[in-house]
Amino acid sequence: MQTIPIDDPADPRVAAYLNIRERDLTGREGRFIAEGKVVLNVLFSARRFVPESVLVLENRLAGLAETLSSAPDDLPVYVASAEVIDAIAGFHMHRGILAIGQRRHAESIESILQALPSRALVMVLVGIANHDNVGSMFRNAAAFGCDAVLLDETSCDPLYRKSIRVSVGAALKVPFALGGTGLEIATALEATGFTQLALSPAGEKDITEITRPDRLALYFGAEGPGLPHTILDRIDTARIRMAPGFDSLNVSAASAITLHHFMG
Incomplete structure (x- = not known):
């Protein structure tokens, strides 16, 4: 797990999280947005999906320690203030926990x-x-x-x-x-x-x-x-x-x- 501070909403590393209320990643190369601690736990344990990155509110990071301990070692975990994360998401993120996941393959x-x-x-x-x-x-x-x-x-x-x-x-x-x-x-x-x-x-x-x-x-x-x-x-x-x-x-x-x- 790599903790990476984000100070600028326009940082290209978090571009996938921009304005998630107005758009959705579904259908874009098998990627999707997961939201909240419970869903994050499921994403880390789901064999059919791969976590790509996590974006978390800085004051939620400590409470996610156990959840993130099961994340892949090389998973980027972006950490931002409330002001920055709200600007990225496009609305007030009271949960403060987002992730990008990827389907391994579409099942028939x-x-x-x-x-x-x-x-x-x-x-x-x-x-x-x-x-x-x-x-x-x-x-x-x-x-x-x-x-x-x-x-x-x-x-x-x-x-x-x-x-x-x-x-x-x-x-x-x-x-x-x-x-x-x-x-x-x-x-x-x-x-x-x-x-x-x-x-x-x-x-x-x-x-x-x-x-x-x-x-x-x-x-x-x-x-x-x-x-x-x-x-x-x-x-x-x-x-x-x-x-x-x-x-x-x-x-x-x-x-x-x-x-x-x-x-x-």
Whole structure:
């Protein structure tokens, strides 16, 4: 670990951290921004990602000693005052802890599925473009033992800064693949022996009526439009029982209830 003081917000060594509210590194050569102590701990332990550098508020450095002790020896740790770090980030950084991470390689749907055990639980997100929902759903996935998350090409990247933060680092823990259409994902899951369930308010059965198979994939669509008919017409559907006169939940809440029911 190399501690490097930064006195100038325009220092080229911290250029990747500039104005992070207005832009995001996701999609730029596999790099992303991690924020906060908990996420930093996850980044240092995640095998699928490599920490590139850390930027920390000077009065937070001592409290990060244990966390940073697990960092690579050659990792640059940039240290700045509150005034400088706020100027770099473009807003007040009350947490005062940022890091740049890098994906070792993007994983495909096929590579994810090949690595799964014979008993596995997978969550499929179709059209989930809200960063908060994606982050919350990854947190649910980690909490309830989901083995992998597959996101179609219209869903947002889980490595957006806000998604990682909302997931409390779970987006760096749970294996995922992003890309392809919902139908392509369904075809790949079918070929690897997965029973597939699409969650919908108009589902054929309540989730409590369904026995968990060894390999199960659960589909969730965007709030409002829900899952497309191309998915609903292809695979079995399920619903969450609710009080009379109400038929929908936030997609993150729906995923938490469903994953909890089918976990284990």
